[in-house]
Amino acid sequence: MAENNSNQTFTPISKTYDIIIFGASGFTGKYVVREALKFLNTPNSPLKSLALAGRSPSRLSVALKWASGPNPPPKIPLLTADTSDPSSLIRLAAQAKIILNCVGPFRLYGEPVVSACVESGCDYLDICGEPEFMERMEASYHEKAVEKGSLVISACGFDSVPAEIGLLFHSRHWAGPSAPNRVEAYLSLDSDKKLVGNFGTYESAVLGVANSNKLVELRRSRPKRARPAIPGPAPPKGSIIEHQKQLDLWGLKLPSADSIVVRRTLATLTENPHGLPGVNESVENVKKREAFWSSVKPAHFGVKLGKKSLFGLFPVIMLGIFLGLLSQFSLGRWLLLKFPSFFSLGTFRKEGPSEDEVARKKKPDTEVITRVMGPEIGYLTTPIILVQCALVVLNDHDNLPKGGVFTPGIVFGPTDLEKRLQENGISFDFISKKALST
Template sequence: MEASSDRSQPVSQPPLYDLIILGASGFTGKYVIREALKFLNVPSSPLKSLALAGRNPAKLAQTLKWASHPDHPPPIPILTAETADPASLHHLCSQSKLILNCVGPFRLHGEPVVAACAETGCDYLDICGEPEFMERMEVKYHEKAMETGSLVISACGFDSVPAELGWMFNSKQWVGPAAPNQIEAYLSLESEKRIVGNFGTYESAVLGVANAEQLVELRRSRPKRARPAIPGPFPPKGPIIDHQKEIGLWAVKLPSADSIVVRRTLATLTENPRGLPGLDESLEQIEKREAFWSTIKPAHFGVKLGSKTLLGIFRFIAVGMFIGLLGSNAIGRWLLLKFPSFFSLGWFRKKGPSEDEVRSASFKMWFVGRGFSDMNVSRDKSKT
């Protein structure tokens, strides 16, 4: 159903919805809806009200029907909003406590949504894995978000929740005086059929190469952030292809957002050793926050993409070379985006994976830590 909009409603009134999913009819958005419905009006869940938003109400209704199958679609309001229409986004934000943005690539479509949330005080989450976008939004809207009380958080999906949780878990296993020097994540994509990725992910990677220089310039323009005190020397680069016999994987470095997100968390933790305070925290909440973050130990972090065979690794390298070489110029980007299946060796296609391919796909991440038995003696025997 489509909700009627009353733009005369005062912004000061309590939000109508706990959550609005924006861009819900896209490839990722439809799976977000399906997961959200599992928590809607469940007694133990705080999610009591939900709305969907996007450019095409009819398509959103079809997506809701798909996500609800085999049940009938629940009576969830469907709202119209476009990232090219700031007024529609402001009105959207005035109706919700939280906007979950699924409209990507975020470097093309994400900023108006962040701006609207920061200006209205609505909280914002997205599933972005684009470092340049995340850092640029922090530069432009941090002060405004602080002023209005808007909490803006990116990378709340595959990028980079598993990596950051795994890094924190590994870090907490090192009991003093032992301390980690390096934690590496090994990612393995698995499927009973074939691995096929969403075109949006591929497009974001191509545009990431195109905007690499902008990210460098952005970082140069900002004050250097605090660096964590990590015991021991900087880890050696190691071989291009790594063989982890314990987990049965060959691996190669993956230039993903995960490493950048973890490094930003480490910088924030270095500047705020007790963690970032929340709004109106109770004494008990303060004690829990400080106790938790005191157990997290800094370490150099990296991610590697793994395969059970060397052939798989060579395919990873080939695709990376295609994107790296062609993504830096306009003609190359046109070729990459016009023929994704060819240049990704079949891993990405415009129509995305089929339902069977999605259902059969999974991933595993191993977190391997190396460090010292005594953090005060960096030359102690390395511990893994």
């Protein structure tokens, strides 16, 4: 992916709203609204105007009332738009500096929104965790997004900002000539109550497995990306299940979107060693950006689900088996989507979690452990991340690329996003560093 030209001056078109939240009445959308209201017209916040959009104004009104509680809802415009009506999306994008898209599965509903934003020169952020959609948007819209000045960034939620910013945070703890070969992330979901996911996330997983061949075909049709220079040999595949004694966790290897997004970020960094120049970037920011990326040390990255007991992995293993067996034919997909609670052993259900459920909380010679920690991933952490990403885009627009389809890490790495997340309940901590016996 070619580096943007930083010698041109780009003046954004005047827009009516700083942010429009599309799909604001959905499971995740209403939590994004609640998070965004915290920063609307508050001191030092760049968010001065906000609108909500979706198919049903009455549902948007209910969502706004819920998100505002116990305070009365503010007077915020409620706009009608539908992914099946491209003209409504064009009207929406023409009014917004940024659209936050919360309407999934993105494989089914995401492209019309991306297309409208690119055509209108509107910036676009979403909470997608679907690799095939993200890579297809890059292949189809990157060049036009650069031309139109539309910044398109997917995976601005739990997928995949904690992994991306967490890896960059981790990288800074490898001092001097030392460099990591492999970084493994263990996803530990701790709660005193049963974890429940919404149907949209489950549906995305079913459709992702069913269409995995399309991702393979897409990658074969595109030029190969640059590979980062990582010291040492590629790590062995290892076992699917392992016991991590130091963390006291049983780990299950996941086919995670996080590792794919991280690889795309590192590929873009390899092609652009100093990062991506901003559209009207200051000299000070150029120095800051180049210094930041020169300190980043690429590594192989993988994700494992961590549980305190081996039995705790059983529901995920069973869901994986069901997805693998049934998603490949239409009747199997119908069964999976008709009875999500049964096939996921209660982890996903059509009505989604209740508010109460959401509210819970060479041989290597060196090992570094860091930790990223935050609240419930789907409805608390994801809205925090999405809104903070949007605030960075509003506040720091001149220092960001003019446009293009990118991953969060390559855009937000040198910004103050990590600091903003720290200030809003998502912590990045250094745990330990030690020498390993050879």
